Amino acid sequence: MEQQNTRMNMADIPFEKLEKAGIDRNFVSRMESRELTDFLNGFRSDKLYTINARINDQDYKIPAKIRLQQGEDGKVDVKVHPIQRLFVPDEYLGHKFTKEEKGALLNDKNLGKTVELTGRDGKKDTYYLSVDSKTNELIPLRAKHIQVPDKIKGVALTSEQKEKLAAGQKVTVDGMLGKNNKKFGATLQVNAAERNIGFSNFKQEKMQKSEDLKPEKSKGAKPKVG
Numbered sequence: 001m002e003q004q005n006t007r008m009n010m011a012d013i014p015f016e017k018l019e020k021a022g023i024d025r026n027f028v029s030r031m032e033s034r035e036l037t038d039f040l041n042g043f044r045s046d047k048l049y050t051i052n053a054r055i056n057d058q059d060y061k062i063p064a065k066i067r068l069q070q071g072e073d074g075k076v077d078v079k080v081h082p083i084q085r086l087f088v089p090d091e092y093l094g095h096k097f098t099k100e101e102k103g104a105l106l107n108d109k110n111l112g113k114t115v116e117l118t119g120r121d122g123k124k125d126t127y128y129l130s131v132d133s134k135t136n137e138l139i140p141l142r143a144k145h146i147q148v149p150d151k152i153k154g155v156a157l158t159s160e161q162k163e164k165l166a167a168g169q170k171v172t173v174d175g176m177l178g179k180n181n182k183k184f185g186a187t188l189q190v191n192a193a194e195r196n197i198g199f200s201n202f203k204q205e206k207m208q209k210s211e212d213l214k215p216e217k218s219k220g221a222k223p224k225v226g
Contacts, residue, residue, distance in 0.1 A: 183205040
């Protein structure tokens with residue numbers, strides 16, 4: 001699969017290191033196009049992979065996400081992100097969490113608003129913040145990387161809905177078209193870990209029967225004669 005416009009390319013992937021870690025070099029051929037593009041841009045893999053790990057002279061196989069990281073010398077290394085205990089620190093990248101913010105991350109897995117964080121490059125920017133549902137890591141995403149569309153699943157968003165989504169808040173949208181043109185409603189919110197607008201609290205909407213759309217007839221009433 002040939003990918004363009006990525007920070008790294010297939011030739012940069014350190015397959016030998018991955019094979020030593022227990023990952024078959026053919027894993028990239030099983031990635032979907034978007035997943036591979038994200039992987040070559042340095043984002044964590046969508047899937048968990050079984051990694052060989054040695055802890056206290058004992059060999060283990062642990063599930064983890066993997067990520068490519070390119071050094072200043074251009075050399076590409078593999079970073080491993082194993083599953084960890086869900087924990088929200090008091091401070092993260094220069095932001096001190098309130099009790100309410102900690103609760104949102106622990107319960108909803110999303111902060112529910114944008115915050116100013118200091119990136120690893122030392123620069124401050126506006127970020128979304130979520131918890132990776134597979135590894136329990138805190139994942140920041142610069143707000144500029146999310147563009148709220150005018151329409152989602154066939155429903156035109158109002159200005160208020162777009163503003164709330166852009167601010168990281170929850171928005172309920174009804175009448176969206178799913179598979180087989182079935183309408184559904186859901187709660188939408190930016191998910192920094194998935195780098196998209198996530199859906200939750202699905203509800204299937206009942207289709208109106210054709211009989212329900214006809215005007216009701218008055219029982220026993222006779223038409224008036226003028």
